Amino acid sequence: MLIPKRHRRRRLLRLHSQRLQRRVIFVIGGLVVGAAAVGLALAADQAQALFHSFQTEFPYGVLLLTPLGFAAIVYATNTYFPNSQGSGIPQAIAARALRAPRDRRKLVSIRIAIGKSILTIAGLLCGASIGREGPTVQVGASIMAAIGGYSPRRQPGLILAGSCAGIAAAFNTPMAGIVFGIEEMSRSFESRTSGLIIGAIVAAGMTSLALFGNYTYFGSSSAHLPHLVDWVAVGICGVVGGLMGGIFSRVLVLFGAGFRGRFGQIIKSRPVLFAAACGLLVALCGVLTHGSVYGTGYEQAREVLHSRETLSWYFAPLKLLATALSSISGLPGGFFAPSLSVGAGIGSNLSYFFPDTPIGALVLLGMVAYFAGVVQAPITAFVIVAEMTDNHGMLVPLMLAALIARSTSRLVCKEGVYHALSHKFLAEAGPDAPLRGSRDDKKLDDGAEAGPDEKRDGPSSSAS
Template sequence: MEFSKSTQTIYDESSKKISEIKGYFLRLLPFWIAGAITALVATGYAQLFSWAEHLSQKIYDVTGLWFILIPPVFFVLSWVLVEKFAPRANGSGIPQLMVAVDLAEQKQSSVIKSLLGWRIIIVKVLSSILGVIGGGAIGREGPTLQISGSIFHLVNKYWKFSEIQNRSAFLLAGAASGLASAFNTPLGGIVYVVEELAKSHLNSFRTGVLHAVICAGIISQMIMGSYLYLGYPKVAGFSFSQLWQYLVVALFAALIVTLFTQSLKAVVIYRGKLVSFKSKLFFTVTAGFLFSLMVVFISKTGLGPGQETLNRLLFSEQMASLTDIVARFLGSAFTYANGGAGGVFAPILSLGGSVGSFFSSALEFELGPLSVLIGMSAGLAALTHSPLTSFILILEMTDRHRAIFPLMLAAIVGHGVSRWISQQSFYEFVSERILKETSTVVGKNESSD
């Protein structure tokens, strides 16, 4: 009799343990599935984006002065696609994801649907590719986050085998997976969503995100290889005697990138005041022609997301010129003004790196490629107001651990300068406007009901 009771106890405990393991497995399975899909889509998007960049360069080389007509045409196509089919697919995509995370636990499915979903994925990819073919100075990193958030949203929508208890945390896992896939920076992906996106969702931000990032990262590396976004630049280690030089270079990069982000805010405000299709079309065409004139008559450095510029500055003895800075600044601003899809992450890295290189050379600092990395770290912190993410991303992109302290200092300077000028980061500014617009729409719908 005692033996049977003991056997029954063991059986009950074993069944309970198996049930717990099964439940744990089913809770993690949607993170694995969504992370794997994100990796496949993100790597495919990266390759398509690279193809578009090369095509744009060929078009520029072949057309000569006739290139003036190319950007306006493709900018209009990029914008019309967004305007007609998915207005919330415009711009970077990170502010839209921030809003979706905030609203995920609320019963506002119509609002979430306008920010994330099948239509967003398709329009985001097509619009950004059209913008790049037209020479636009945009990146794929922000769009990848909105695309990955959409993938996780869709998995959450169709997953029926277990309950996804916290939808906000699930979308945060999508953001981390997207950034990890876009830059091949898994640690940066996790840190970014904690620092920039998570905010009040930190308590639920645990194992699932890590699993999603690992899954996305492994599959991305299986497809793309174990690559670094910016390779292995040769940089000097930390030198106390050059500390003030690090700070000066970071200060200039932070000031210019902050000025750039403020100009983008002005563009967002102005475009928001445009109501009619004709006025928006005229603004887009104007931005396209201004971009064309800048590229043809000032410098072609303003073409594309700017990775080619960074590679030139990091792996040759060339230093950036003032023209490079002007071209990257205006090229990115005119491209963003067109209203189509496209990120500012990569253009900011290029702008910040160019500023760092130029002022290091102008002031006769002997920092070499380190000045580029310092400018990138300061610039990214000025854009995002996320200093921890900024230096970790640059660190993972280059694998230059000996530069960790200059990068940390640059990120602190970039964050401080930007916060001193404006309390809101660019992404926070845009997401707040989206929240106001969506709350107005929801209020009207409720009053009509």
């Protein structure tokens, strides 16, 4: 039976209206995520400045402030903002894979976004070795999911767009935001959603540029490898950075999964006391390093990148330890920026073995290698470091270092830390809650019509 012409026009008009609505949602969401990322960045910088002032005046006062701060933050997290602990990227990955909207809301919501932001700033106020970039991903995913909350079938795509926009706005690295979405968040990129996600990233980036100006996160670097013999450092940095990154990831995965026996029971039954113990150890690391391991580590990484002076040999291992303690304590806070500072410390230490190689090049290699070892996402690692330093002359050695680091890391930790930690949140949702199979995931990302199981606000019994 032929469809009347006026009905075809009406249907076509409705289709165009829905497509326009989707574009508007993604763009508005990107603008809001960009503003949220800038606000979190400004608040985080102020928090670090206040802690630095306190630590300078009362260097041993941190032995009381940091443990008490850790304990209070973990108590608030567990009591008022559950599922806001840690980086936030595993929660975004898990939320994107879940079927039911009510399961997603446990991981990404405006309530969690507010709690995540406040508690991350509180962590920096008491000296935790954490970053704001991972939390920005969960905040971005929460904002986008809330804006598109009336349409559950679009939420996986919105969560992906919000996560990518969060990374792009946090570092002012739009290309890294796209690559992060492909390699880490979705492991694929559908052509029908690519324009919408890029639109959200552009909107977030424009907001960041309007409020912050056009800046490079670590400043422009012209470091390079002038001689062929300097390429030996690429392999060494890849192996050392990958090994240390794998060890860090392994520690986080082990504590995330939980331990059996008495030790595991103590951690589970007394999370606030365990957080205080972690805080005390972080404070001791800070005292031993004269305060250099507190916070994000941004200043230390930038300083060694642009000067010929090296960091103390103990900075990298103690910064790694402080970051691991902050992460396993249950605090909300990421390890994106702290990982880059640990990598900078690794590059600085290796300069003693390569005195004729520019230290800036070794620092870049260390950053990429360690970060690739932690997340096992080599493309994201070298793209984000190249964008953050405006250095494209080092792309090939950075690529090679990232690949070597990823392979080395897998000898210690079989899976990237973000995806490994996301399994816990998927398991808590139940065996039938996650989407099964790429076809369902693709339908939700593309905004296609959802089936009855996908529209129902509750766990689905099965997936086709």
